[in-house]
Amino acid sequence: MNKIDTVIFDLGGVLIDWNPEYVFLDAFNGDRGKMEWFFKNICTSDWNENQDAGYPLTKATEDLIKKFPEHEEYIKLFYGDWEKMLGGAIEGTVKILETLIKSKNYKVIALTNWSNETFPIAQKRFEFLQWFEGIVVSGNEKTRKPFKEIYDITLNRFNITPENSVFIDDNLRNIEAANALGINGIHFKTSKDLLQQLKKYNIQL
Structure with a gap:
């Protein structure tokens, strides 16, 4: 692996x-x-x-x-x-995000399907959106998951090697599209399950 x-x-x-x-x-x-x-x-x-x-x-x-x-x-x-x-933040996942950021062992990026008109509302409400090295917002890119173009934008913009990355999404369709490009995928169900899935990739938490 x-x-x-x-x-x-x-x-x-x-x-x-x-x-x-x-x-x-x-x-x-x-x-x-x-x-x-x-x-x-x-x-x-x-x-x-x-x-x-x-x-x-x-x-x-x-x-x-x-x-x-x-x-x-x-x-x-x-x-x-x-x-x-x-609604609110999904606190269990925010804790995982915080641990990853604090470890400084990983590049941590967000890739979201979100209107560029409403995303600023979320940015004001959720402080953790400032923690990422970068966020790719579909509304800004004029394309969205599961189309190949938005994954390519993300990989190129942040100099990511697909095989060395893990992508977490609650929509299986988006995971399958990422897998097709060589990106490892985790289909999100719960924060507890995510913790176990990340450990399978030897990610230190």
Whole structure:
């Protein structure tokens, strides 16, 4: 096994709890079925990911209202109340991040699918986002995971050798894309599990 010298973190779902349910479960008066239908058919994950790749939030909202005018109120809520979708830090993972940073044995980078318009809100709220050597934000790069281009940007910008790096993401699709480029991947489930997975790569914590 190659010696790991770089650890790359996803942010949402790994270090930061982000969930649109925090807004929409209330909006739909606790009716989970209606909320899930809305996410599956109107404000879909594909639609949101398009904004993660740099599409303007206002334009995306207008586009969707034209398509589904009867859902205008709820569509406006998605980015209008976006900040309320941010939960707290995932503390167990933040502790792992802090240990890695303090050890000074590893280059520690973040690679996130995040709109460039909303990312500054997270930066103000979460101090640990200042700890990274660098953060690649999809909205700034106008591409996103799982496309090869954003991994190439990350590897080149920070002079990372794929085989000597580990990438942590809660989305298996993104891990598989990283693996295809020779990057070692850990599919994030819990902070406790992550700790065990990192040890398998002989990462000192």
